[in-house]
Amino acid sequence: MSVGTERDRLTDNLQLIPFVEHRHVTLLHELLRQNTARLSLGFLGIVIALAIFAPLVAPYDPADPNYANTFASPSLQHPFGTDSFGRDILTRIIYGARISLFVGLSVIILAMTVGISIGLTAGFYSKTPIETVLMRFIDALLAFPGIILALVIMSVLGPSLRNVIIAISIAQVPGFARLAHGTVLSIKEEEYIMSARAAGSSNFKIIRRYLLPNAAPTLIVQATIVFAFAILDEAALSFLGVGSQPPTPSFGLMILEGQQYLGDSFWLAFFPGVAIMLTVLSLNFLGDALRDVLDPKYDSD
């Protein structure tokens, strides 16, 4: 074992597992044997369904103000109360789930595509200047702590949901790049890759047939974690006022608004906060369970 930087060690935890075909079938089965995973999957299922069918299930319009009924406390008509514009908070949370899931999914797709491309390129051209340039660039991105990089990018792009997705994705690229780079390096010299190459397989075929299947379990776990991070970061950026802008029903914005009314109308901030927390909690439990199931070497106990 040689010491790399800290991220090497973090990704070491998610060690690569040889891929076995029948895992597909048993994965869900094994997951469902764990209580926390069952609960998390159930909750996420409900959230996803609510988000998709928001216009059908939401009792009110998320943007429609009702100045006759502002700051209504939770009741049968408005289970989570109404906000300073008289908008139904339950409705806004259902639409907020849409935004959170959309951000999470977009960030995974963007960060994964860009990160894996960079990592694979660096891996295939290892020991060349291409690798050095790409991976040093990734190192530099990793030197920005926490959401600082996303903040700097937002300052230039300007606040909007699209820009939030771009900023968070850029901040999540290094993790995927490291993962892909490590995978290539670890199996590049394996005999079956050499023989595939000798038999005339193209780079693309080697990636599709050998590399991606090898990295798939680790990627799935990583994607779950990034999903949770993206939801938290979007909420944080919106809360700081540099993310989504009103009247978008983003969880972070709803908490920002509610912060002004902690004394008398606590529900404004409370319910959106609980919504983020439960969603992220489910993702974290799911990620943990996935790691247990997918990686026999990793023993959380």
Added chain:
Amino acid sequence: MDSDLRDFILRRVVQIPVVLFLVSVIVFYIIHLPEGGPEALLSGQAGDEAIREFRDRYNLNEPLYVQYLLWIQGILTGSLGTSITTNQPVASLIASRLPVTLMLGFFSVAISVMIAVPAGYISAVEQYTWKDHTATVLAFVGLSIPNFFLAILLIKLFSVELGWLPITASGQMFSDWSLTLKSMVLPSLALGTALAAHVTRILRSSMLDIYSEEYVHVARAKGLPEKMVNRSIVFKNALIPVITIVMLQMGYVLGATVIIEEVFAMPGLGRLMLNSVVGRDYPVMQAVVLLYATAYLVFNLIADVAYGLVDPRIKYGGEH
């Protein structure tokens, strides 16, 4: 310290300026990328004359690489430029904001260690008991709750409802020490909870790893009481990964200062950074971001060294 380790540390120290150089280039170019450049901030409210003056003052008429070199030259000679919005020297702005952030960081880490060490210890020693399960669930909740939402819950409970703790020391920061310390409790707790949750999990799993080591079996076979085994062997050896993790998590702590200082209206670096982002005060933003990145790199270096000092299995042979 053997020569391998010394070489390794040296190599990491040499790497820091290289990464910092790249970081400075990235920050600089991100900021100067958009059409119109940094003076876009002024347009609308200023006439042509003012904009020309502004461009002269901040060297915006020079080619980009010259501007970059001027900035670096400034840093190396101790001049970070002046803030666009307040006209104050950036260096003195940073100096006046630094103490608050250092204090917040220190208390956050201290609180999280005070929570995590007993929680992780009990979780490992009494594995699979209700105590372990409780600690595990709480740790997951701590990792999942957004720190700004936790901050709001704490404010609601301890400030608004119970009135025990102030939300902010406002103007009395560092003049009224009792108020200053009290005002640090809620922010540190809001910031430190996620860290505490993380450290609890790491301490638990690294202690459980050590239980299966041969020297633990030997100690038990020789008749060492279980309490001694837990404390002086297992816990002590598990501390190193914990120190490493705390150092690596400083990235979270640094990033979270921006959010927590904003919630509690604390006059720290994080809030300075956020204001500079909102106001596009790029001389301030560049300097603060570079400072944050430097701090993070130093913490990473400490983590690597701590890790290397203790684990003799690690070879410092260079790249894999």
